[in-house]
Amino acid sequence: MRGLIVLLCSCWWLSAIPAHAEAPAPADIERKLRTLLTRCLAGTDECQEFDFRVPAETEDMQQVARSVKGLIDELGEHGGAEVLPLLWQLDARGSFDAMQAREVIQTRSMLRALATRSCAPPSNEEIAAERAGLGDFAVLRAQGGKLVAVRPTPEELEDLSYFLVAVREAGPPVGETHEPGGDWRKPAQANASLDAADAELRSARLRGDIRGMDTAARRYLVLLGYPAPLKASEENAYGWHGSRYASVMREWAAVQEDLGAFSEAAALYRRTSPVDGACGTGWEITLNEQILGVIRTTEQHAGCRGIVAERLLDVGDRYWGDLAASPPYGPTRLREAGFDVARLYRGALVTRHRDLPPEELKRVLSAAPEPLRTDALRRLQQRGPEAWEKRVLALEGFADVGQRDALDPLAALALDSLGETQHRAVAALGILAGRPRSDPCSKNHVLGGGSGERRPIRMLGDQCATALNPQERDAMATRLLPLLKAKDGQTREVTAKALGQLGSPLAAPQLRKLSKDPYTRGGYFSEDHTRTYPRYPVREAAADALSQLKP
Known part of the structure; x- marks a missing residue:
């Protein structure tokens, strides 16, 4: 055990390096890591050295695990292709950190490549050519409680043209290819x-x-x-x-x-x-x-045009070590190249509601007046649904990028949309305009951090300069209150949640009326799992919202 302790002492060099010291050589890091993991690498099973959180035989082994994690992180920060074989070896033996280190290495490789590749936004000539071919495009709007297909406005056509040029080289959506015949309930015979x-x-x-x-x-x-x-x-x-x-x-x-x-x-x-x-x-x-x-x-x-849609999703909002100052995966790359990111989201918003089931989308387009009906159906057959809004989460992206400029358009979308599109618009508005946890102009302000199920949205209330005052939140709540009377239970649910986030006391009387809302979805098991009780999500959302309205 004394030899193990000596090895541990030799590894705490990681935390002792002064900030101005030269970066450690990847070969030195790998050598130290292989020495610590001699026993682990000799076997084929998962190794205790990768998890310092579980009980270990000795405190020394827990310190080994901490040192191993630090060394793997260092490989990610300073290594290159030469350390990838070792990272795969560690992954095969149960390391959760090895593939994260690999991702940091590959991210750095991408960033080096960006410096050598041009990335140009749509040109005026490209936009004009695209716009000339949009006479057959129909936008779907909510009118009288149903969707109707109409021609876009000139402003919508300009934004849509810009967006469609930008995503012209896009590949298929990530993860949506269907391999026919697969069913986890019916695995094949041994092969x-x-x-x-x-x-x-x-x-x-x-x-x-x-x-x-x-x-x-x-x-x-x-x-x-x-x-x-x-x-x-x-x-x-x-x-x-x-x-x-x-x-x-x-x-x-x-x-x-x-x-x-x-x-x-x-x-x-x-x-x-x-x-x-x-x-x-x-x-x-x-x-x-x-x-x-x-x-x-x-x-x-292939360059940046092939992944404009993926960058608009902004899934790279996470810690990247020394890369964190310039998030490498979101729309920052596009903005720095001269793209109008807000316009991209506006253009995608023109395609809202086109993620309807195929037959329903066809039915809505078939009800359009001629010649739009024939043109739109032909376009649908040739190009598919063109459901770009849902693919790039444009509602959430527009809220995040537009900030205060997005408030009125987002409120209009919340009132003039249907189904999931409406629910996402209401939810995005609740996050964007939500009441901050504390005074954003105070030195002790606690950041709300924004949220969102897939696409993060920054809260206006996180900054003193952008936070809504109580009167503005009251006005926004007043606009949403009619949705509490919607026939659709999910609309009432998401609206109650948004009103709780807004924190306007004006919503309290209407929220109290939902204490006996009849909408049910799912249920709860009894403690002995012999019975189930219906779940009333609108009632729960209203009760939670009322608790948030308290000073």
């Missing part, structure tokens, strides 16, 4: 060939043999028909979160990226399903990782 390819992949990962991983992953997917649509019904292995072929495809995308095969890596990242198993938890994290991979690899083989 020795697939099992052997999977064992080969695992063996190569344990060795850190990236080219061997490439060969094994390709063999696995070719057995299922790749590059054609996979014969997913032949998959014989499913985990709790998804099929083995999806896991292999996701891993192969990362391997292709590590080998510099950026075009194939981008296609694989786009194609892989983030969830196709019995449990849906964690799918959003997986999807976001695939989106980041698409952005990195596309930037390095």
Whole structure:
């Protein structure tokens, strides 16, 4: 054990380096890490050295785990392609930090490439040409409680033209490719060939043999028909979160990226399903990782125009070490290149409601007056639904980028939309205009941090200069109050939540009337799990909102 303690002492150099010291050499970090993990790397099982949170045999082992984590983080901060084999070896043995370090390395690689690639916004000539071909486009508006198809306004056409030029080179949506026949409830019979390819992949990962991983992953997917649509019904292995072929495809995308095969890596990242198993938890994290991979690899083989849609999702709002000062994955890259980001979101908003089920969208377009009816249906057949608003989460993006300028348009959208589009508009407005936790002009102000299920939205109340005063929040609440009488229970629910966020006491009388709202969705188990009780989400949302209205 004394030898172990000596090794520990040699690793605390990480925290002792002065801020001005020269960065440690990746080879030195790797050598120290391999020395600490000699026992772990000699085996094939998950290693205790990767988790200092679980009980360990000795306090020394917990300190080893802390040192290992610090060293892996250092590999990410200072390493390059030369340390990727070791990171794969650590991932194969249960390290949660190894792939995060790999992602930091690949992010830095992308940023170096950006300096050598041009990125130009739509030109006036491109916009004019696109606009000339939009005579057959129909925008969907809510009128009299239903959607109708009408011609866009001139302003909408200008914004839509700008957006469509910007996304002209976009690939298919990330993670939405359907491999026919796959069903976790009906796995195929045992398949020795697939099992052997999977064992080969695992063996190569344990060795850190990236080219061997490439060969094994390709063999696995070719057995299922790749590059054609996979014969997913032949998959014989499913985990709790998804099929083995999806896991292999996701891993192969990362391997292709590590080998510099950026075009194939981008296609694989786009194609892989983030969830196709019995449990849906964690799918959003997986999807976001695939989106980041698409952005990195596309930037390095095709440039920025191919991933405008993915950058508008702004999924890279997270800690990136020394890269955090310039978020590498969001719309900052577009803004710095001269794109009008707010206009991109406005253009996408023109396509709202087009994420309707196919038959319903066709029905709405079929009710348009001629010649728009014929033109719009022909366009639908040729180009598909063009549901860009939902794809780039333009409602949330417009709220985040527009800030105060987005308030009135967002309120209008909340009142003049239907279904999920309306619900998202109301929710975005509640976040954007929400009452801050404390006085934003005080030195002791606690940031609200914004929120949003997929696309983050910065709160106006986080800054003294932008925060709404009580009268403005009262006015916004007054505009939303009629939605508490909507026939749709989900509309009443999301409106109650937004009114709670706004914090206007004017909403209290109407919210109290919802204490017996009849809308139910789902239920609760009794403590002994012998009975279920209905859940009343509007009542719950109203009660929670009333609690937020208290001073």
